[in-house]
Amino acid sequence: xxxxxxxxxxxxxxxxxxxxxxxxxxxxxxxxxxxxxxxxxxxxxxxxxxxxxxxxxxxxxxxxxxxxxxxxxxxxxxxxxxxxxxxxxxxxxxxxxxxxxxxxxxxxxxxxxxxxxxxxxxxxxxxxxxxxxxxxxxxxxxxxxxxxxxxxxxxxxxxxxxxxxxxxxxxxxxxxxxxxxxxxxxxxxxxxxxxxxxxxxxxxxxxxxxxxxxxxxxxxxxxxxxxxxxxxxxxxxxxxxxxxxxxxxxxxxxxxxxxxxxxxxxxxxxxxxxxxxxxxxxxxxxxxxxxxxxxxxxxxxxxxxxxxxxxxxxxxxxxxxxxxxxxxxxxxxxxxxxxx
Amino acid sequence: xxxxxxxxxxxxxxxxxxxxxxxxxxxxxxxxxxxxxxxxxxxxxxxxxxxxxxxxxxxxxxxxxxxxxxxxxxxxxxxxxxxxxxxxxxxxxxxxxxxxxxxxxxxxxxxxxxxxxxxxxxxxxxxxxxxxxxxxxxxxxxxxxxxxxxxxxxxxxxxxxxxxxxxxxxxxxxxxxxxxxxxxxxxxxxxxxxxxxxxxxxxxxxxxxxxxxxxxxxxxxxxxxxxxxxxxxx
Numbered sequence: 001x002x003x004x005x006x007x008x009x010x011x012x013x014x015x016x017x018x019x020x021x022x023x024x025x026x027x028x029x030x031x032x033x034x035x036x037x038x039x040x041x042x043x044x045x046x047x048x049x050x051x052x053x054x055x056x057x058x059x060x061x062x063x064x065x066x067x068x069x070x071x072x073x074x075x076x077x078x079x080x081x082x083x084x085x086x087x088x089x090x091x092x093x094x095x096x097x098x099x100x101x102x103x104x105x106x107x108x109x110x111x112x113x114x115x116x117x118x119x120x121x122x123x124x125x126x127x128x129x130x131x132x133x134x135x136x137x138x139x140x141x142x143x144x145x146x147x148x149x150x151x152x153x154x155x156x157x158x159x160x161x162x163x164x165x166x167x168x169x170x171x172x173x174x175x176x177x178x179x180x181x182x183x184x185x186x187x188x189x190x191x192x193x194x195x196x197x198x199x200x201x202x203x204x205x206x207x208x209x210x211x212x213x214x215x216x217x218x219x220x221x222x223x224x225x226x227x228x229x230x231x232x233x234x235x236x237x238x239x240x241x242x243x244x245x246x247x248x249x250x251x252x253x254x255x256x257x258x259x260x261x262x263x264x265x266x267x268x269x270x271x272x273x274x275x276x277x278x279x280x281x282x283x284x285x286x287x288x289x290x291x292x293x294x295x296x297x298x299x300x301x302x303x304x305x306x307x308x309x310x311x312x313x314x315x316x317x318x319x320x321x322x323x324x325x326x327x328x329x330x331x332x333x334x335x336x337x338x339x340x
Numbered sequence: 341x342x343x344x345x346x347x348x349x350x351x352x353x354x355x356x357x358x359x360x361x362x363x364x365x366x367x368x369x370x371x372x373x374x375x376x377x378x379x380x381x382x383x384x385x386x387x388x389x390x391x392x393x394x395x396x397x398x399x400x401x402x403x404x405x406x407x408x409x410x411x412x413x414x415x416x417x418x419x420x421x422x423x424x425x426x427x428x429x430x431x432x433x434x435x436x437x438x439x440x441x442x443x444x445x446x447x448x449x450x451x452x453x454x455x456x457x458x459x460x461x462x463x464x465x466x467x468x469x470x471x472x473x474x475x476x477x478x479x480x481x482x483x484x485x486x487x488x489x490x491x492x493x494x495x496x497x498x499x500x501x502x503x504x505x506x507x508x509x510x511x512x513x514x515x516x517x518x519x520x521x522x523x524x525x526x527x528x529x530x531x532x533x534x535x536x537x538x539x540x541x542x543x544x545x546x547x548x549x550x551x552x553x554x555x556x557x558x559x560x561x562x563x564x565x566x567x568x569x570x571x572x573x574x
Binding site: 187188190191194195197198200201202203204205206 | 388390391409410411414415419420421422426428429430431435439440442443444486490
């Protein structure tokens with residue numbers, strides 16, 4: 001099973017890194033957006049899927065990072081691009097920690113979701129009034145930077161070059177989140193999601209862990225925004241819109257919020273559905289809605305949960321075949337195990 | 341070690357506890373017995389500052405705990421095993437026990453989960469199984485093992501025998517007494533099962549509708565048939 005997972009993972013990485021070699025510019029652009037939204041969805045799901053906190057205004061943190069990076073690149077302040085991404089992460093973390101300190105002590109359920117939604121909308125309206133940030137038009141013509149590493153310099157002006165940079169940056173952030181989610185910190189977050197009171201009785205400071213998760217989530221959302229700005233080359237107040245906040249939710253629920261990779265799978269699937277229905281004028285939203293409804297009804301734990309369930313059933317069927325059926329089911333059993 | 345003085349507790353406008361006072365000496369083993377809804381769980385949660393609005397004094401080693409949050413009370417040496425077992429389903433038995441490391445007293449180290457599990461023979465073959473795959477009795481054992489691994493000074497067990505088979509209850513009684521003795525930990529036990537409570541403790545309080553109606557040793561309670569009939573008979 002582990003071998004199959006490794007092969008699948010390597011194949012996905014290979015597809016991701018080779019897209020510029022075989023796809024046209026349109027698909028390349030969508031693939032870049034998928035990478036950005038993937039990071040955004042994972043950062044949201046650190047809160048929802050792991051900690052049990054729902055934020056309906058997460059696009060605010062994304063927009064903070066996007067505007068910070070876009071503004072700095074347009075103003076050509078000379079800061080290294082990697083530093084800008086880190087600064088966007090710090091800005092997202094600061095916004096999250098302030099929001100968390102105010103909200104998490106008072107509320108964690110639906111009220112938190114509504115409060116974050118309200119804060120994001122306030123941010124969007126304020127940005128729309130700001131002349132420095134381009135008011136409703138946003139910041140356009142954001143230049144793509146070059147990457148100065150000291151020992152080497154890479155020009156990211158071309159779509160292909162920036163896409164490869166996106167691949168590496170997204171992989172690093174996803175790797176960081178994976179380590180967090182699969183270490184002791186992640187286990188405590190899951191415990192908090194399961195039962196905060198029980199976790200408190202273990203001597204764990206639940207509010208502090210919730211705040212830490214909120215901060216990390218805000219930071220990585222900010223970094224996703226910073227990666228987005230030079231890719232799209234435009235940032236508008238819509239990046240803080242509540243509709244953008246629903247993207248990571250849909251992706252996580254579609255892919256499976258209880259699984260680390262669920263939001264990644266969900267983002268990819270959501271983009272494929274979006275792309276496939278782009279020519280159905282007036283019907284695209286309806287088709288997307290129906291498809292999402294069917295998937296969510298058929299697989300409440302998301303696509304990843306559905307795959308796990310199918311694997312479990314197949315494994316159980318193979319083991320129930322028993323020794324008497326070995327002659328006939330032997331090859332079938334082997335096939336099932338390999339496929340899983 | 342633990343002294344509760346004139347504790348009243350409320351859920352919203354409803355008063356659940358009325359001037360409850362009790363004491364557990366260092367290493368002492370005390371039972372709180374009473375019917376369903378008598379206020380046993382509310383008393384335990386009030387001692388841990390975990391839910392009800394409580395007024396009164398809770399002294400731990402002579403220090404008033406005041407508004408000390410629950411997790412700090414755990415780190416001060418109080419361990420609560422709530423009534424619905426509550427072990428973590430997403431980690432193994434060993435990992436469940438290892439999570440006790442967050443609740444140890446400052447400067448102390450938790451007990452090694454492997455050594456703790458040896459004290460609960462029923463858990464030994466299950467140590468790598470996920471918490472969610474255990475039976476009720478096994479989960480209760482894990483909950484007690486996890487509490488004891490943090491080396492608490494006082495272990496509070498809230499109705500540990502609820503829903504368990506008689507043979508498991510018998511085993512649990514032996515294990516609880518053994519681990520408390522080995523770790524010099526006190527025990528505050530909330531129970532409806534009088535046999536189990538008697539096996540594990542020396543002193544007993546009877547609670548009814550949020551008031552302590554009897555305090556003494558088991559022999560005195562046994563002599564007092566009226567109390568048993570009025571407050572404990574089904």
